[in-house]
Structure formats: structure tokens, C-alpha cells
Amino acid sequence: MTKRFLWDDAYSVQSRVIDEQHKKFFTILNAMERLRKAKKCTPNDLLRVLKSLTDYAFYHFAIEEDFMERFGYERLEHHRQQHDVFRSELATFAERATTEEARTLLEVIEEYSQGWLISHILREDRTCIPLFQKMDQLL
Numbered sequence: 001m002t003k004r005f006l007w008d009d010a011y012s013v014q015s016r017v018i019d020e021q022h023k024k025f026f027t028i029l030n031a032m033e034r035l036r037k038a039k040k041c042t043p044n045d046l047l048r049v050l051k052s053l054t055d056y057a058f059y060h061f062a063i064e065e066d067f068m069e070r071f072g073y074e075r076l077e078h079h080r081q082q083h084d085v086f087r088s089e090l091a092t093f094a095e096r097a098t099t100e101e102a103r104t105l106l107e108v109i110e111e112y113s114q115g116w117l118i119s120h121i122l123r124e125d126r127t128c129i130p131l132f133q134k135m136d137q138l139l
């Protein structure tokens with residue numbers, strides 16, 4: 001089966017640790033698409049895959065923010081606000097999951113998440129390449 005959400009080298013922040021974590025988002029988005037196209041796609045299935053995206057986003061953003069704080073990154077607050085937009089959108093999706101049709105909502109979540117992720121990586125994370133490279137040496 002072809003994967004819809006594909007990693008591209010243009011998304012690299014030249015850090016093994018962060019690139020691997022970013023790739024994990026694409027894996028989760030592909031799992032969402034698989035579920036949406038599966039014979040059975042219940043509201044509980046949707047909540048389960050949304051939880052895995054949410055848990056991973058919180059985990060990954062906290063790692064980035066901790067490092068930015070540790071190294072006094074000057075755009076930390078701006079970067080954190082960008083993460084906050086995604087964190088709060090995920091909470092909204094969880095609320096919508098209780099009333100909206102699972103497959104339709106999954107497609108919305110996939111589209112939004114992919115768009116946010118790629119634009120965040122290209123516009124924000126790629127400005128942090130020196131910082132992320134330091135992480136590789138420390139982790």
C-alpha cells in the first residue's frame with residue numbers, strides 16, 4: 001500500500017534525534033489514513049489514534065522546548081506559541097470526536113496535521129538547526 005504522508009529530505013533539521021521524531025509523526029498520520037480506509041472505523045478507534053498523535057506531540061514538543069530553554073534560545077516563546085496552536089487544536093479534535101463522524105473527522109485531522117507539521121518544520125524548526133545539532137551530541 002502506498003503511503004500518503006511521506007518524509008522528504010527537505011524537512012531535515014540535520015539532527016538524527018529530531019528528524020527521527022518528526023518521521024514518527026508521518027508514521028502516525030499514515031496509521032490514521034489506514035484506519036480511515038479500513039472496513040471498521042469506530043469512534044473508539046479514532047480516539048485511540050488521536051491519542052497516539054497527541055501523546056507524541058506533547059512528548060516531542062516538550063523535548064524541543066526543554067532544549068531551547070536550556071540553551072537560552074531567543075525565539076523560545078514564539079516557538080512555544082506555535083506548538084500551543086497545535087496542542088490546542090488536538091484538544092478541539094478530541095472534543096469533536098465525540099459528536100462527529102469518525103472517517104470524516106480523521107480526514108480533517110490528517111490534512112490539518114500534515115499542513116501544520118510541514119509548515120512548522122520548514123518555517124520554524126529549520127531555523128533551529130544549530131541547536132538541534134547540539135542535541136545530537138548530548139542525547
Ligand SMILES: [Fe+2]
Pocket residue numbers: 064079083120124125
Ligand atoms: Fe518545533
